[in-house]
Amino acid sequence: MTETKTPQGGFVARDRDWHPAPFHPPYKTSVKRSPQAALLSFPTSASEITGPTFGHGVLGPHDADLIHNFTGESAIGPRIVVYGRVQDEFGRGVGGALVEVWQANAGGRYRHKKEGYVAALDANFGGCGRVITDAEGNYEFRTIMPGPYPWPNGMNDWRPAHIHFSVFGHGFAQRLITQMYFEGDPLIPLCPIIGTIQNPDAVKSLIAPMDMQRTVPMDARAYKFDITLRGRRQTAFETRPEGL
Amino acid sequence: MVQSLNELKESPSQTAGPYVHIGCTPNFCGIGGVYPEDLGARMKTGAVQGEEIVITGAVHDGMGMALKDALVEIWQADAAGKFPGHDADADANFSGFGRSPGDMETGRFRFDTVKPGRVRWPDGRWQAPHISVWIVARGINVGLQTRIYFSDEAEANAEDPILARLEHQMRVPTLMAQKQDDGTYLFDVHIQGPDETVFFDI
Numbered sequence: 096m097t098e099t100k101t102p103q104g105g106f107v108a109r110d111r112d113w114h115p116a117p118f119h120p121p122y123k124t125s126v127k128r129s130p131q132a133a134l135l136s137f138p139t140s141a142s143e144i145t146g147p148t149f150g151h152g153v154l155g156p157h158d159a160d161l162i163h164n165f166t167g168e169s170a171i172g173p174r175i176v177v178y179g180r181v182q183d184e185f186g187r188g189v190g191g192a193l194v195e196v197w198q199a200n201a202g203g204r205y206r207h208k209k210e211g212y213v214a215a216l217d218a219n220f221g222g223c224g225r226v227i228t229d230a231e232g233n234y235e236f237r238t239i240m241p242g243p244y245p246w247p248n249g250m251n252d253w254r255p256a257h258i259h260f261s262v263f264g265h266g267f268a269q270r271l272i273t274q275m276y277f278e279g280d281p282l283i284p285l286c287p288i289i290g291t292i293q294n295p296d297a298v299k300s301l302i303a304p305m306d307m308q309r310t311v312p313m314d315a316r317a318y319k320f321d322i323t324l325r326g327r328r329q330t331a332f333e334t335r336p337e338g339l
Numbered sequence: 340m341v342q343s344l345n346e347l348k349e350s351p352s353q354t355a356g357p358y359v360h361i362g363c364t365p366n367f368c369g370i371g372g373v374y375p376e377d378l379g380a381r382m383k384t385g386a387v388q389g390e391e392i393v394i395t396g397a398v399h400d401g402m403g404m405a406l407k408d409a410l411v412e413i414w415q416a417d418a419a420g421k422f423p424g425h426d427a428d429a430d431a432n433f434s435g436f437g438r439s440p441g442d443m444e445t446g447r448f449r450f451d452t453v454k455p456g457r458v459r460w461p462d463g464r465w466q467a468p469h470i471s472v473w474i475v476a477r478g479i480n481v482g483l484q485t486r487i488y489f490s491d492e493a494e495a496n497a498e499d500p501i502l503a504r505l506e507h508q509m510r511v512p513t514l515m516a517q518k519q520d521d522g523t524y525l526f527d528v529h530i531q532g533p534d535e536t537v538f539f540d541i
């Protein structure tokens with residue numbers, strides 16, 4: 096591992112045009128769950144530059160194996176490896192980042208009491224997993240390919256197959272929840288939740304390509320999903336007493 | 340043309356959806372046995388320094404209804420203003436990080452924590468005691484950032500750089516946890532409407 100100097104500055108501002116629009120009527124729930132007043136901007140202070148740190152002590156031995164981590168028996172569905180790198184906007188790997196994932200089973204059904212889809216539960220699939228990135232920011236977990244599912248929004252809306260990701264970087268201001276989609280899914284352009292993102296390149300950045308090179312023969316296909324967190328400025332001229 | 344800056348774009352956010360608790364607090368929603376306990380459920384792992392406090396509240400939508408599918412996270416300094424895991428002399432029995440799924444029936448979140456000490460602003464001024472807050476839920480497309488300040492810290496609040504920066508000073512109370520008769524603090528969040536909480540772009 097190479098010694099890298101931790102940048103001392105605050106975080107680069109979020110590009111709110113790249114992120115989804117908070118208010119997007121085709122996604123009906125967003126209508127009453129989006130702020131109307133302008134957000135208050137200010138420079139990141141220690142409260143945002145720092146954040147919770149999680150060591151490998153929080154992980155159990157099977158946390159990154161969603162195929163088996165619920166009962167020990169194998170879940171039903173196409174087996175896949177999802178791997179990638181957590182990096183910042185300057186391309187630096189983010190090591191020690193906690194990545195939590197959750198998803199529906201192969202039939203598109205979540206293990207949740209509010210779930211209303213008729214597809215069957217899989218007795219051996221819980222639907223959650225987590226992993227901590229290595230020093231270079233790499234992570235990997237095993238799961239089954241989630242199914243697409245219908246949801247009550249429009250009269251006939253279906254979510255493309257997806258995996259939900261929650262990511263902790265090094266600072267609380269980097270906190271991010273997003274979703275990974277799968278290359279070639281015909282539901283992607285129809286989805287009102289993906290439609291909250293206005294920029295087509297931003298949508299593309301959430302679609303994982305299949306990677307035959309990382310496939311485990313006779314076992315699991317592989318998908319690559321890199322995640323980019325906000326970057327910290329590197330300038331040495333960051334802290335300046337008031338008035339100077 | 341000029342050279343490229345080689346900068347990447349932050350991965351765009353997506354809503355946490357209705358099942359965020361499966362991934363973030365699985366024990367809370369009945370998926371037991373995968374993790375021994377839910378992350379952020381306990382902020383104190385032993386005797387802690389400073390004043391121990393309880394903060395409760397709920398997140399309300401634009402119709403005033405409490406969300407029952409939100410996830411609220413907080414991050415704060417210890418009682419001496421030190422950040423666990425970052426400052427070597429921080430309280431070893433305090434994590435600084437809390438995560439609450441809210442009550443299944445009412446949506447009320449609860450944090451058993453300590454009153455944070457004061458932390459400096461980048462220019463050296465002191466900030467008032469505060470807790471960073473991050474809220475996600477179905478229908479929230481980008482996680483909402485705000486802060487909890489304390490109604491019984493009037494002197495420190497008066498000189499806080501962020502509270503002073505607010506153009507609409509009548510909105511300052513939306514950032515205040517109000518001390519209740521039973522000694523706990525109440526911090527209600529309103530995503531939208533006349534009582535809309537001040538949200539940050541930090």
Ligand SMILES: [Fe+3]
Binds near residue numbers: 199254
């Ligand atoms: Fe989902």
